[in-house]
Amino acid sequence: MLNRVVLIIVVVPVAVALIALAVANRAPVAFTLDPFNPGNPALTTALPLFVLLFLALACGMIIGSLVTWLRQGRYRREARAKSKEVQNLLRQTSQSAPDAGAGVPATRA
Template sequence: MFKRIITLVILVPVAIVLILLSVANRQTVTLAFNPFEPSDPVLSQSAPLFVFLFAALMLGMIIGSLATWFNQGKHRSRARNKAQEAVKWHSEADRQKAKATELARSSTLPPPAESAPRG
């Protein structure tokens, strides 16, 4: 519940700011990829400013996510190895338990013979 409240406290203001930016920046701008000839139509793109802002935001999120994913690879690998080791030891424990049960069944002593009633 606390996590949901924190998420709402953060996401609602961010959404409001993004909507306000989108409404305020509807004018068309040209993004030029050629620094030597900015008016080159082949290497320039015209769109509303908020489109470029959202594209930059999404690109940053993707790059950040990929960097985090690659950086945490060693932790995922270690977790995978520990999980495999845990499965191995659980199966070994089950095997030993079955072996002990079988050994206990086979080595049970016959019940003592009842002696004749004294009388």
Template sequence: MINRIVIVLILVPLAVILIALSVANREAISFTIDPFNPGNPALSYSAPLFVWLFASLILGLILGSLATWYNQGKHRKLARQRKLEAELLRKEARKASAETQSTPNLPSLH
């Protein structure tokens, strides 16, 4: 319940701001990749400002996700190793349990 409230308190205002920004910035903006010849038509692209903003947002999300995924690789590897070890121990426990159940009870010598 609290998560929904937090999401609504963050996402709704963010959506309103993004929509207002998109409506206010519909003019075409030129984006040039060539710093030495800014007028080069082969390396210049025109689109509304909100398109560039959304593209940079998406690119940032992708790069951030990849960086996080890469940095958490050691944790995933450790989790895989521990999972294999746990499976091995479970198999050994089942085998030991089956062996104790299959051995006949010997009478005591008292």
């Protein structure tokens, strides 16, 4: 139910705005990679403005996701180390106590 509400409130208006942007900006514009010689045909292409905007949006999302993934690397590394430590401790306790519940003290509630 919450997914439908989010879809209706967020995704639908964004989609309508993007479609309106694409329809309003269909004229080709020159995109050049050489700011000092904008007339260089080897480094200039003509694309509709909405294509350039969508490409910029996609590149921004990819770069932002990559930076976030890289910054969270130490937490993933720490989680892997903790998981290995837990597995080792579980393996050690299962080997040292063949009766699974015998070595665990009872707790009071």
